[in-house]
Amino acid sequence: MAAPKLWPLDPEPEVIQRTVHDWHVSGDGSLCLLQTAAAWTGAEVAAELVVKAAGWFLEFLLMQAGVVQAMTTGGIAGSDELDHLLDPRAGNAPEGPSMGAA
Amino acid sequence: MTPPLRALLLLPSSAADRIVASQDRWGWLNLRVDHAEQLAMVVGFSERERIIWPVTSPLLDAHYLRVADQVARAGLWYRARPDLHALWLATAARSAQLAVDGFRQLIRGGWQPLPVDRAIPVLTWTEVDGQPAWQAWWAVRDGVIPANVHVIDETTDVFAPLTPAWPVQLLAEVLVTVIGVGSIGSAAAEALAAYAVGHLALIDPDRLLQHNLARHRAGGRQLGRHKVHAIADQLAQRFPDLEVDPLPLNVVDDADVMRPLVARGDLVLVCADGVTPRRVANHLAVWAHAPAVLACVLEDGAVGEVLRVRPGSGSGCLLCHRAELQAAGRLDPQPGLDLPYGTGLQHRPMTAVGGDLALVGEFAAKAAVATLLEARGYHDQRLQAEHAVIGLRPVPGLTPPYDVTRAGEVRWSPVGPPRPTCPTCRLA
Numbered sequence: 001m002a003a004p005k006l007w008p009l010d011p012e013p014e015v016i017q018r019t020v021h022d023w024h025v026s027g028d029g030s031l032c033l034l035q036t037a038a039a040w041t042g043a044e045v046a047a048e049l050v051v052k053a054a055g056w057f058l059e060f061l062l063m064q065a066g067v068v069q070a071m072t073t074g075g076i077a078g079s080d081e082l083d084h085l086l087d088p089r090a091g092n093a094p095e096g097p098s099m100g101a102a
Numbered sequence: 103m104t105p106p107l108r109a110l111l112l113l114p115s116s117a118a119d120r121i122v123a124s125q126d127r128w129g130w131l132n133l134r135v136d137h138a139e140q141l142a143m144v145v146g147f148s149e150r151e152r153i154i155w156p157v158t159s160p161l162l163d164a165h166y167l168r169v170a171d172q173v174a175r176a177g178l179w180y181r182a183r184p185d186l187h188a189l190w191l192a193t194a195a196r197s198a199q200l201a202v203d204g205f206r207q208l209i210r211g212g213w214q215p216l217p218v219d220r221a222i223p224v225l226t227w228t229e230v231d232g233q234p235a236w237q238a239w240w241a242v243r244d245g246v247i248p249a250n251v252h253v254i255d256e257t258t259d260v261f262a263p264l265t266p267a268w269p270v271q272l273l274a275e276v277l278v279t280v281i282g283v284g285s286i287g288s289a290a291a292e293a294l295a296a297y298a299v300g301h302l303a304l305i306d307p308d309r310l311l312q313h314n315l316a317r318h319r320a321g322g323r324q325l326g327r328h329k330v331h332a333i334a335d336q337l338a339q340r341f342p343d344l345e346v347d348p349l350p351l352n353v354v355d356d357a358d359v360m361r362p363l364v365a366r367g368d369l370v371l372v373c374a375d376g377v378t379p380r381r382v383a384n385h386l387a388v389w390a391h392a393p394a395v396l397a398c399v400l401e402d403g404a405v406g407e408v409l410r411v412r413p414g415s416g417s418g419c420l421l422c423h424r425a426e427l428q429a430a431g432r433l434d435p436q437p438g439l440d441l442p443y444g445t446g447l448q449h450r451p452m453t454a455v456g457g458d459l460a461l462v463g464e465f466a467a468k469a470a471v472a473t474l475l476e477a478r479g480y481h482d483q484r485l486q487a488e489h490a491v492i493g494l495r496p497v498p499g500l501t502p503p504y505d506v507t508r509a510g511e512v513r514w515s516p517v518g519p520p521r522p523t524c525p526t527c528r529l530a
Contacts, residue, residue: 001385001525002354002378037377041421042385042525 003040005030006053011060022070023063024056031056033075052077058086109249111177111223111238112143112167115256117157121179122227122234124149128212131177131225132156134170142223143167147179150212161256164339180209182226182237190237190248199245216243225251259343261298269475274300274343276474277367281305281353281360281383282374283329285317285456286397289463290373290470291333292319295341297471302337303347303363304330306374317456353379357386365390371470372396373463384420385526387411393473396420397466399494400435403454405504406462406492407435408469409517410485412477417488417517419526426518432501458494465492465512486514 007030017023024032033052034040055077062068067085076082111133121129132146132154145162146154154174162168186208193200206213209226216222224239224246238251255262261270276299280291283306291302306329310320314329324332330348337346353360353374364370364386372383375398387394391413399406411419418426427433469490475483491513493506503515520527 001381037381040378042381043523 001040001042003034003037004046004049006033006049007031008053008057008060011057011064013060023060024071024075035074058082062086109140109223109238109240110142111225111249111251112141113225113236113251113253114144114157114159114161115253116159117144117147118227118234118236118253120155121147121149126150126212127181127210128214129179130154130175131179131223132172132174133176133223134167134172135176136167136170141167142177144177144225145172146174148175159256160342161254164342177223177225178214178241179225179227180212182228183208183210184228184230186226187228187230187235187237190239194248199247202241202243202246205239205241205246216241218243223249260341261343264298268298269478269480270298272478273298273471273474276369277301277303278369278371278470278474279303279305279363279367280371280373282372282379283333284308284314284373284375285319285454285459286375286399286463286466287371287373288319288329288333289460290371290397290467291337292340293464293467294371294470295337295344297467299471300343301345301347303349303367304334305349305351305353305360305363306330307350307352317454317459319460353386354382357382360386361390364392367392369470369474370394371466373398373466375399380420384411388413388419388526388530391530393477395466395470395473397462399454399459399462400504401497401500403458404495404497404500405506406458406465406494407504408462408466408490408492410469410473410488412473412488413530415488416519418520418524421526422519422521422524423489423517425521425524427501433504435500435504454494461494462492465490488517489515491515 013023013025013029018025018029019027026032031053033049052075055075059071059076059082062082062085063071068082072079072081126149129148129150131144133142134145135142143165144157146156148154189200202216221240221242224241225236226239227234227236236251236253238249240247240249264270278294278299280287280302283291283304287306291304294302308329310318310324310327310329310332312325315322320329320332320336328350330350334346334348337344351359370383370387370392372380372394374380374383380396380398384394384396388411393413394411396409397407409420409423469485472483472485489503491503491506493509493511496506496508503513506513522528
């Protein structure tokens with residue numbers, strides 16, 4: 001069965017960012033949340049993707065701020081590899097009004 | 103001029119019937135001729151010197167000779183005595199010819215002088231056992247040579263010679279939905295039509311592009327068209343009675359259209375080669391309680407695969423089969439249908455050779471028709487199992503059941519029962 005598609009409306013990735021691996025945005029503007037179509041077996045629920053989409057939003061902000069040059073391969077929903085950048089105590093979190101919305 | 107015996111005259115049955123029904127004994131023939139092919143078709147005739155009657159037939163509209171020049175009064179027809187037709191056999195067997203005077207004595211009148219400068223085709227008819235019988239001749243001033251005639255019965259469909267040995271009437275009522283009309287699906291659709299399936303729905307959103315030509319059944323003159331329209335037109339030319347519904351739709355995005363279509367049909371033949379379309383088609387078929395046959399090539403064309411999913415068979419669906427493989431520690435080759443992550447595109451371009459893809463498509467069509475017939479009591483059409491692997495260009499290192507070692511090898515395997523946790527099977 002087909003995995004659900006999630007389209008970010010705010011922020012809305014630019015066209016040039018689509019299909020670029022570093023931004024994890026598909027050609028139709030939806031988020032690239034699964035590494036393969038086969039990874040979605042139909043037994044999953046769409047809510048699992050919402051968490052991934054939230055992680056994508058944080059990585060998007062890090063990319064926009066120039067803190068990272070590419071998003072992580074598997075996303076940060078199940079990984080702590082970018083946590084140090086998101087911890088305000090680390091003192092190097094990117095500034096921006098959208099951070100509060102995350 | 104001596105024509106070879108392979109010279110052939112085509113005579114539409116409507117023209118033959120009208121000539122026989124006339125009370126005359128001779129007339130002229132208008133012909134369309136392909137000299138290189140040694141072929142001519144009767145497209146008009148007269149009764150003696152009276153008006154030429156054109157032959158109007160769908161057969162003529164579809165035949166390649168429709169664009170050939172029409173030659174008026176290019177041939178003759180005569181009513182003959184039965185002895186002349188007996189002489190045709192004797193003369194043809196000896197590669198001989200009849201004397202013109204002898205030929206003339208065996209027709210029933212209306213003799214026309216033969217041209218000095220050219221040969222002329224002649225058709226003769228007589229009654230044999232109360233039925234009209236036709237023969238063809240090639241006449242010149244110094245002799246008459248047997249040629250061949252083929253009376254085309256315009257009232258019968260192309261499958262008439264198959265009955266009653268093949269269940270043509272039963273299959274004429276069947277609707278098969280073909281999802282994916284690419285290299286495999288186009289061959290499968292042609293094979294289904296050749297099996298006398300009467301109704302096809304063709305589903306594919308793609309257009310025929312130049313890189314498709316090495317593998318697809320549609321040719322270069324169809325470039326740019328939707329594949330479903332190109333194949334539908336080709337099938338219509340070859341099988342005039344076939345009903346084809348070409349739908350340039352995506353089985354995933356247009357699932358709302360697919361759902362009632364799948365439910366209305368008798369079987370779904372899935373020849374799409376992406377992971378998601380195959381899973382969606384599998385899901386739609388299982389939920390519609392429709393039998394499905396899924397065909398693809400795996401491992402860059404190393405093997406072909408045909409999987410049968412039947413309601414009430416006790417076997418699981420595509421997802422169940424893949425889960426069964428993984429539970430047994432074997433590789434699921436299906437993700438290889440898509441490109442690796444991060445390459446920008448999802449669908450992997452086809453790498454198999456066209457003949458192998460057509461082989462898999464035709465094999466899948468056979469499995470589909472056998473499935474339909476088995477369910478209707480034709481026990482000679484039982485397949486060995488639900489899953490077949492076909493060796494195309496076998497490679498080492500594949501796990502069972504894909505580890506065939508010979509090209510052309512077919513390995514059948516059973517599929518386990520539906521999984522209680524299968525999202526497709528458990529609620530169907």
